[in-house]
Amino acid sequence: MSDPSDHLSTTVMHATPRLKIAYLCSQYPAISHTFVLGEVLALRAEGADVSTFSVRRATPEHLLSEADHAAFETTYAILPPRWATLLCAHLRLLRKAPRSYLSGFMLAMQLAPNGLRGRLWQLFYFVEAILLWSECRARGIRHIHAHFANVAADVALIAAHVGTLSERRRVWSWSFTMHGPTELSNVRHFRLAEKVRHARFVVCISDYARSQLMTLNAPTEWSKLHVVHVGVSTESFDRSRDASTTRIANKILCVGRLVPEKGHAILLQAIATVTERGQPVHLDLIGEGPSRPALESLAERLGVRSRVNFHGAVGQDAIRRFYSQASLFCLASFAEGVPVVFMEAMAMELPVISTRITGVPELVTDGVDGLLVVPARADQLAEAILSLLTNEPRARELGRAARAKVLSDFNLARSSEELMALFAAELAPSCSAPSGADSQDD
Secondary structure (H helix, E strand, O other), rough: OOOOOOOHHHHHHHHHOOOOOEEEEEEEEOOOHHHHHHHHHHHHOOOEEEEEEEEEEOOHOOOOOOOHHHHHHHHOOOOOOOHHHHHHHHHHHHHHHHHHHHHHHHHHHHHOOOOHHHHHHHHHHHHHHHHHHHHHHHHOEEEEEEOOOOOHHHHHHHHHHHHHHHOOOOEEEEEEEEEOOHHHOOOHHHHHHHOOOOOHHHEEOOHHHHHHHOOOOOOOHHHHEEOOOOEEOOOOOOHHHHHOOOOOOEEEEOOOOOOOOHHHHHHHHHHHHHHOOOOOOOEEEOOOOOOOHHHHEEEEEHHHHHHHEEEEEEHHHHHHHHHOOOOEEOOOOOOOOOHHHHHHHOOOOOEEEEEOOHHHHHHHOOOOOOOEEOOHHHHHHHHHHHHOOOOHHHHHHHHHHHHHHHHOOOOOHHHHHHHHHHEEEEEEEEEEEEOOOOOOOO
């Protein structure tokens, strides 16, 4: 694990006023990425000047809380494009730095997946990157950080490349946060090795994520890979704030997008088994997605439809009530990074059950602060659920240990300090520049 050193705190104190960073996501704000919003707010509280950018403008279904609306109002969306602004950005760079413009285009094509479709999408990313470059340049920003190694990373990489070539006095740079599992399921398509080589540094949310990037790159690149856990606000998610709310016996909570990789079908099978064995459970499913019709049909076939509530998407302002009322939290995923909803549930002292996959064991230690089962084993999941519902003292013990784990290792305050130290060490004083600095051809 590569954590920023303690001596960086002094660097942070002095470098913070100069840190100007662009945060870029494929869509921001978004329901499933509330942790990015929390991270941005925490970095700003640390003193960083963070401007948020979104490749695609967030749509109304993603704006479920006051914080979401505030983030939406202050985020620059590249798409849909402002055509006059887009055209001016391209003409400005093409006129002042034609070789930089051409180099950016060639790099975009080099990063394209195989096939005509891949090259076409990469052309779109190049067009978007020039607009991002222009906006960052106008704001005096010279470092772009992308969350996820997807389209946002491609756009950030190209924009930083063009920026560096077009300004002789300033070095542009970019970085990204490696989450998984989507990008890790197709490393060639997402060009993960190339992105690591081009990045100034990479934030890995787990040791597992870091190890996967290490397999793709030579040891000379490993020093770029830093583990900084995603964290949650332990003040916002504190059971003591809801002391008057009673936990409802046998109520199970699951929060996550309704997609196949979340394993909801296995959870429903486990619920059916638990019910057949005489435990009258009820399941609250929070989340929306394409699998909902199939899951509703499965619940009917299993005879548990009356015991399952499909609540759809719920904003951060309302999610606390579900955590406060539940008896335990369960996630039967086949693929995960390190689930933030797990951190929220654990911070609320909920006993948790999950699958033993990827980075999850770094968050949950089986038998200490939660229970882990083999993925896709509904029988094991049912046994774990029964073991906690029928042993309340054990459930409370795991819940207390779960909050202690989050306080220690997945606390947003600590994570933001580590991230701030990393930004300061890697970027200061080169991450900011006078607003509107003239471009020069390379």
